[in-house]
Each structure stands twice: as C-alpha cells, then as structure tokens.
Amino acid sequence: MAIFGHILGAVLVGAALVVPGGAAADTPRIEWAPCAGDRAVECGVLRVPVDWSRPGGATFGLAVARHRATDPERRVGVLAVNIGGGPGTDFVQAEARGYFGAEILARFDVVGFDPRGTGRSAPVRCSADIVRREPLPTPRDQADFDRLRAYGAELAADCRRRTGPVADHLDTVSVVRDLDAVRAALGERTLSYYGVSAGTLTGQQYAELFGRRIRAMALDSVVDHSLPTGRFLHGQAANAEDAFGAFARWCDAEKACALHGRDVGRVWDGLMARADRGALRDPALPGRVISAFDLATEAHLGGFMEPSYKWFGERIASLESGRPGPRGVVRGQPGPEVREVEHPAPAACQDWRLDIPDYRRWAAYAARMRRAAPHMRTHPDTQPLALACALWPVTSANPQHRLKAADGTPTILLVNARHDPAAGHGWARDVRRQLGRSGVLVTYEGAGHGVYQRTACTRRTIDDYLLHLRVPADGTRCPR
Structure with missing residues (x-):
C-alpha cells in the first residue's frame, strides 16, 4: 500500500493542518454559487494537491456540488454520494432529486464531487x-x-x-483523500456516504483511512478489490x-x-x-x-x-x-x-x-x-x-489488497443484487467477510446493477440506515 501522509495523528489538507474530528481555522473552504445547470443546487471548487504525498505542491480544482437539506431544522448532516465514479456534480444537479426519497433530501445536504480525472476535476484528456x-x-x-x-x-x-x-x-486512495478534504472544507466532523459500483471502492478505502470520520456508509453493488x-x-x-x-x-x-x-x-x-x-x-x-x-x-x-x-x-x-x-x-x-x-x-x-x-x-x-x-x-x-x-x-x-477497516469504523451496510452482471453477489459476500464485525450484507433477490431504487424494501433498508442508523440483520433479503 502507498504511504498516506499521516503525520503524528494529523492529516494535511492543502497547506493547512486539519486535526482529526475538526477543522483548523485555515482549512480551505469552498466558495459556493448557484450551479449553471440547476440554480437550486450550489456548485464550487476546492483546491486539493495533485500529489497528496506533497501537500504543499501543485494543486488543481476539485468540482463539488451541494443540494442543501430542504428541512434544515431536522438536518442530519452531509451525505456524500459517488454513483459509479463519474461526475458527481452532474448527478447532484440532474438526478439526485429523482433518485433519493423526500426524507433523504429533507434531512441531508447531498454532496457530490467529480473524482479527479473526470468531469470538471482536471479531466483526463x-x-x-x-x-x-x-x-x-x-x-x-x-x-x-x-x-x-x-x-x-x-x-x-x-x-x-x-x-x-x-x-x-488518479488512484482511489488519492480520491479518498480528496473526499476527506471536502469533509473538512464543509466543517463536518463526520460524513455519511452512499456509493454505487466503482463508488463502493472509494467508500471501502475511506473506511481504511478515515473510519472514525464515518457516521454511516451504504455501499450498493460492491466491488471486491482483493482479487x-x-x-x-x-x-x-x-x-x-x-x-x-x-x-x-x-x-x-x-x-x-x-x-x-x-x-x-x-x-x-x-x-x-x-x-x-x-x-x-x-x-x-x-x-x-x-x-x-x-x-x-x-x-x-x-x-x-x-x-x-x-x-x-x-x-x-x-x-x-x-x-x-x-x-x-x-x-x-x-x-x-x-x-x-x-x-x-x-x-x-x-x-x-x-x-x-x-x-x-x-x-x-x-x-x-x-x-x-x-x-x-x-x-x-x-x-x-x-x-x-x-x-x-x-x-x-x-x-x-484485502480490506481492513480502521479501528472505530461503524457498521457498513452492503447491498447487492443476487444476479449482478457487473459486481457479482460473491464479491459482496467476500467484502462482507473482510469487514468482519464492521459489515452487514442485504441481498436483493433479483438481477441488475444498483439496487437502491429496485423495490420498496431496498429503498427502505438503505434510507432507514442512513437516516436513523438502523442496521438491518446480516443476511436480510429483499424479494423481487
């Protein structure tokens, strides 16, 4: 594994020192403005290091979008989303309100970012x-x-x-460091996370590095990165x-x-x-x-x-x-x-x-x-x-490598279709075993890739977990 830049229990974000669990006064912030594609959503840019092993070196702009909680008095916090590794800012602007239920949108700031190398974040050319x-x-x-x-x-x-x-x-460890920089820039001690497909690898590796900064994490259609x-x-x-x-x-x-x-x-x-x-x-x-x-x-x-x-x-x-x-x-x-x-x-x-x-x-x-x-x-x-x-x-x-969640990681919810052509159920079972007591697996007894919207059972299971931290029994099944 790469060296992740831990220095005496602290993490460098840009040129600022961020103490775990909080944000220093000089932590970089995101300047928000209405998005061009949807003015009801806020867009911004966060400067992050090109190379996280050299946090004082060259930087680039990480594109971020936020749909604020519609019921701020009942706000839970931030729900960071990664729907398969593509541009997350487009998802937040064009799809989030049709994808998530009203209660998720009411109680979370839904935040997406374009992972480095995609969309508006120094895209690969x-x-x-x-x-x-x-x-x-x-x-x-x-x-x-x-x-x-x-x-x-x-x-x-x-x-x-x-x-x-x-x-x-462009590796996922660097993407994970970017995600934690977004958390710090938002002033959040912890975040909730929902990832699909390739986004589940970002979630797993965030749990390896920053497990104590997770409030809740739901991984849908799970990639096994140990094979x-x-x-x-x-x-x-x-x-x-x-x-x-x-x-x-x-x-x-x-x-x-x-x-x-x-x-x-x-x-x-x-x-x-x-x-x-x-x-x-x-x-x-x-x-x-x-x-x-x-x-x-x-x-x-x-x-x-x-x-x-x-x-x-x-x-x-x-x-x-x-x-x-x-x-x-x-x-x-x-x-x-x-x-x-x-x-x-x-x-x-x-x-x-x-x-x-x-x-x-x-x-x-x-x-x-x-x-x-x-x-x-x-x-x-x-x-x-x-x-x-x-x-x-x-x-x-x-x-x-085999997944090893950091000490203090809360229970991670894995959800997977029984017949997934892209991320087979065996992958989810293997990741569940690697997580040990830090994971539970819920199976949708149908086919396809991405199960959140498949049935009332899959949606309710994920929503209850993200909103109320209700962890379903390991091995729970949702019928077709």
Missing part, C-alpha cells in the same frame, strides 16, 4: 484519433497481443501529455454467465418474453456461432456485422437489467430471424469532429495490478473464462479492463 483506433480486446495470437501492448503505450503517453501531472495520481488476476477474470466471467441464466429463467417463466417456450441458451449459442462465422448481421443497422464479443457486450450493457428483459428477448428474436426489431446497444466511438476525449484507463489501471505478460497466459485465462461462462464466454467489460491494465506502461499505485 486523450486523443480521439488514437481512441478511434483502439483494437478489439480479443487477441488471437502473440502478434495481436503485441499490437495491444503497443497501442496501450501510445495511448498512455498521449493521455499523460495532454492531461498533465495529475494523470500520475488476483486469475480469480478476478474467472469470477467475472461466472457473474456474466449467472446474469445470462437469470434472464433465461425469466424467459421460461414469462409469456412476455419473445423467446418464451424456447431453449434460450440454444438460441443464443446459435447466434454466437453465426457471429464466429461472420454471418450475424444487425437487422436494425444495415451493413453492420456483429462479432461474438459485440453480442456479449449487448447482453452485458443492455440486456441483464430486469427492466430491459423484454427488450432483450425481442432483440435476440430479431437477430435470429433477421426481421426488423429493436436497436441494439453499441459501444460508442467519438465522432470525427471530436479531438479529445476522457478515457477510463489512466485511472482504472492505477487501482488494478493484473498479471498477463504474454498471449500464452492470456489464452489460459480465456480458456478458464469460457469454461466458467459457456454461453457468454467472457465478461465483456472486464476483458478490456484486464488487458488494458496488464499492458498499461505504469505501475499501479493502489494494487489489490
């Missing part, structure tokens, strides 16, 4: 021309593998040049296959599925075989030939959320018959007019140290994934991440 040339992450031999390595080196150098020194400090390369890849492929199985069982049970009464696995395998031959064409986009990896990507990005099941059944039926049907989900590419784009690899690869030195090792991992996922074959989000980070020419600053 990369050449759109290079991104448009990105090879498919499906190497067939060592020559393909070497081309991926060369591409990664070119992209990394370009992103570093365009983004500047902050590109070297070595082989277990990471194998487990994610199994998660994708589990999500496919949940969809197939829905089709068996529901007449609304366009494939009801048929063997969904056999239909799907037939499509994958056609894709292998280069014979699977998209009825909704004439001229587009769909690869097996494209097909798996459609399932993962669009088909494995319960509200999308009916659409996905119709999509598969259309692909099989060739008759017109719904459009699929296609990974986007920047348009020809775009010159620079954000790219996730510079940040993600500082958190994942993955060991894939050559094609031979990759082929062995790919074979294991295919055995774990006979229908899906792989996990179409994890495969690109794994190859990109294994070949990224920068050493991970925050490699995988």
